Amino acid sequence: MNKYLGLLIFLSLGLLRLQGQGTTDAQRYRAKSGEIFFHSADSEQANRFALPARAGIENAVGGLHDLVQISIETALKDNPTSDSIESMLRNLQGEVSLNSIYPEWSNIPFADVANINGTQVLASAFAVLSGGIGIPEIRPYVQFYSKASGTWMLVAEVGTEFAGTAFSMNAVRSAVPGELWYLVWGRAIGDTGARLKMSLYALDGRQTRTVWQRENIRGGTVEVSHDEITLDYFEPMADGIAPPRHLRETLRPGQTGLETFKTEYLDQ
Amino acid sequence: MKWSHCAQLFCILTSLGFGGFATAQSLQCGDAGCLDFTSTVTVTASYVRLHSYAQADYVSSDYYDITTNAYLYQDYGVVANQTTTTMGDNTVDLWVIPTSGHYYQGGAYGTLTAYYREYVYSNIDFIWEWEYYDPFSYALVAPTPSPSPADPVDYTEPEVPEYIESSVMTMALSWDYGDSTAPPTLSGLTVSGAQVPGGSGSISLYGGYLTTRNAGLGTVNIAGGITVTGYTYDTSSYPWLITITYQIPSGTSPGNYGVTVLTAWGQSNPVTLTVFQISLNQSPSTLDLSTGDTNKTITTTISPSIGFTPVFSSGFQSNPNSTCNANLGFSNRSGTGSVNTTVTAGVAGCSGIFSALATYNGAVSQSATTVIVPPQILIQMLYGEAHGQASIGDNTSQRAIGVATRNRFSQPTYFSGVTTYQAAITSSQFNGISNISNGPTPDVDNAAAVFAGTDGTPVANAACFFSPTASGWTAIQTALQSQTTTLPSVSFDPGCYSTNRQFVVKQSVGTNANGSGAPAFIFEQLRNPSANPAVVQIP
Numbered sequence: 001m002n003k004y005l006g007l008l009i010f011l012s013l014g015l016l017r018l019q020g021q022g023t024t025d026a027q028r029y030r031a032k033s034g035e036i037f038f039h040s041a042d043s044e045q046a047n048r049f050a051l052p053a054r055a056g057i058e059n060a061v062g063g064l065h066d067l068v069q070i071s072i073e074t075a076l077k078d079n080p081t082s083d084s085i086e087s088m089l090r091n092l093q094g095e096v097s098l099n100s101i102y103p104e105w106s107n108i109p110f111a112d113v114a115n116i117n118g119t120q121v122l123a124s125a126f127a128v129l130s131g132g133i134g135i136p137e138i139r140p141y142v143q144f145y146s147k148a149s150g151t152w153m154l155v156a157e158v159g160t161e162f163a164g165t166a167f168s169m170n171a172v173r174s175a176v177p178g179e180l181w182y183l184v185w186g187r188a189i190g191d192t193g194a195r196l197k198m199s200l201y202a203l204d205g206r207q208t209r210t211v212w213q214r215e216n217i218r219g220g221t222v223e224v225s226h227d228e229i230t231l232d233y234f235e236p237m238a239d240g241i242a243p244p245r246h247l248r249e250t251l252r253p254g255q256t257g258l259e260t261f262k263t264e265y266l267d268q
Numbered sequence: 269m270k271w272s273h274c275a276q277l278f279c280i281l282t283s284l285g286f287g288g289f290a291t292a293q294s295l296q297c298g299d300a301g302c303l304d305f306t307s308t309v310t311v312t313a314s315y316v317r318l319h320s321y322a323q324a325d326y327v328s329s330d331y332y333d334i335t336t337n338a339y340l341y342q343d344y345g346v347v348a349n350q351t352t353t354t355m356g357d358n359t360v361d362l363w364v365i366p367t368s369g370h371y372y373q374g375g376a377y378g379t380l381t382a383y384y385r386e387y388v389y390s391n392i393d394f395i396w397e398w399e400y401y402d403p404f405s406y407a408l409v410a411p412t413p414s415p416s417p418a419d420p421v422d423y424t425e426p427e428v429p430e431y432i433e434s435s436v437m438t439m440a441l442s443w444d445y446g447d448s449t450a451p452p453t454l455s456g457l458t459v460s461g462a463q464v465p466g467g468s469g470s471i472s473l474y475g476g477y478l479t480t481r482n483a484g485l486g487t488v489n490i491a492g493g494i495t496v497t498g499y500t501y502d503t504s505s506y507p508w509l510i511t512i513t514y515q516i517p518s519g520t521s522p523g524n525y526g527v528t529v530l531t532a533w534g535q536s537n538p539v540t541l542t543v544f545q546i547s548l549n550q551s552p553s554t555l556d557l558s559t560g561d562t563n564k565t566i567t568t569t570i571s572p573s574i575g576f577t578p579v580f581s582s583g584f585q586s587n588p589n590s591t592c593n594a595n596l597g598f599s600n601r602s603g604t605g606s607v608n609t610t611v612t613a614g615v616a617g618c619s620g621i622f623s624a625l626a627t628y629n630g631a632v633s634q635s636a637t638t639v640i641v642p643p644q645i646l647i648q649m650l651y652g653e654a655h656g657q658a659s660i661g662d663n664t665s666q667r668a669i670g671v672a673t674r675n676r677f678s679q680p681t682y683f684s685g686v687t688t689y690q691a692a693i694t695s696s697q698f699n700g701i702s703n704i705s706n707g708p709t710p711d712v713d714n715a716a717a718v719f720a721g722t723d724g725t726p727v728a729n730a731a732c733f734f735s736p737t738a739s740g741w742t743a744i745q746t747a748l749q750s751q752t753t754t755l756p757s758v759s760f761d762p763g764c765y766s767t768n769r770q771f772v773v774k775q776s777v778g779t780n781a782n783g784s785g786a787p788a789f790i791f792e793q794l795r796n797p798s799a800n801p802a803v804v805q806i807p
Binding site for chain 2: 038039041043046047049051101102103104105130131132133134135136137164166187188189190191192193194195218219221234241242243244246
């Protein structure tokens, strides 16, 4: 009993410590974010808000990025799981996370701790927002970490093509042995065409590669399961006059990336 | 009377010692006898011969009254009588009075093609003879008996050439009679050229009584300091056709100025040359221009209609929400009455609102043209997003999406401080940006209206837009009718304002040209999602 009680006290203190650290970092994050990102509907507050100069914004964005990365690296030192990392990120960013701003179109921050080729890896994604919620400036960061030689290291940071998009990330079945595949897709905010981009990244524990990409998918929406991706989108007619054709593609992981398994024409 | 005169003359001759003097000086004899100078004679101009002077280069000429078509023969007839009792040189005073209002033509009969009322100067060659009756000479001179007074002897050449006095009296046949009582007359003025300050041209007019012999046209003068740069005259018809070239100084005030000719006969009447006030007008009042356009013109009209080259000046007025100022260029075209001046704008992509004003020779157009050069990126966006999306003639749709874009500038907090079209309209946020480099109609006009704020197409505070599908439109209509605060999920929703967005249905926006039945565009603005409906409608 005492043994369990002692363990419970130990765990509680550890959790409190972590939460206390997180709260502090979250406060710092949100305070800094509040300097460069306005997301209230209150017009009076909007009138009082003054966006810093470009250099100040870039500096703040860099600081927020570093704060998130340090938080990830810190969290990775303590028995990380997908949920613990993702929870930490959500707690850190709070209402200024991409998912909080675009709940219907983004699952970011995202974290997936996995093993590949005997190496523990982390696939994560977060975004730093600046500007205003009219059309915010969205800086996407897709980071891959691996624990080689017992130390967590950032292997790669990708995803710049998803700038300005409400993006999401999910693991999908890899069609290549020895690789983990992650699909990232993002919908451009403020875009009159609501265009979608998709990138498929591979991680083998030591390095990453871009397996497949697709972009300019008008009005695109994505549903992802482990084995299948459903892509719903519109294709302009060749004559440019008739309503765009509404398609639904079913994609499955293949050797070249995501391969079309089925196409449906919803309007026909 | 005759008798007494003759008696007196005879007595004088007798007293002077009739023989030598009379023989040497006074006694003139002919076939019909001798006539002593001392005789008292009655000199009667028996005929007067008129002929034109050689100035017209006629070998011989006569007069022709072209008014009555009466040919005046050489033997014109007695026009006057003069009786003299003067000894020695006899003076006579013969005259002919042209009929007022008649024109006389000089030249040989049958070849009369030119008539010069003034040009021809006539000599009246007159020969007179005297009819004498000398009762004392009856015995003195043959024939015998002396002719009866009732039957006088006419001595004519060559019988008694000594007694045939001839002379020439020059008589100008102008109405002036040589006494300057009928000065030159000018009439029928017409002007070809610019009757404006700084203008030049020529005056055509008719001149009468212009010349004296060898006097030429005389001196042409135009009042007001207007310079006569030359003149010519055409004498092939009467009155003469005179052409005067002139130059009006730039500083000349508009008004009427007299044109006169000064000849030896005097100063002509003035005829009026009017110097008009130049009036310039230009159109259109507003010109919408792309930096890629090379076919847009401003038409300048000038009154009076003259040849001119308008000079344009442009004044920069404003350049809202743009990164660089355009410059205007004007072609140097000329024309008469009206001129189309091509207006161009540079640098490509730059913009501005200008006032273009035509001037010419100090005259300023009564109205200016507002030249609106919208940013090319705005034209490209309107063209790409709405040229085919909206129905033909639906300018509301095109302007509305431009206004929505412009609305971002008044919401800098929500749109990351973007305040220019160049920064706002990016290919990542506008799916339909075209690559047109000029300004087709109506796109350039709609862009100009948005740029200048004259669009008259409010979209509330909406700053984003999209084209819904048919099913999306159905969902929007349902939400509008229910006034739900839950935003419907529709395709192409650009997601501006995050979860605080509200769809704005603008009723005046036409349906999509693709036939879906949905409006060409739905707009998005900020709302409080807990208090405001998801969809609102505006006119």
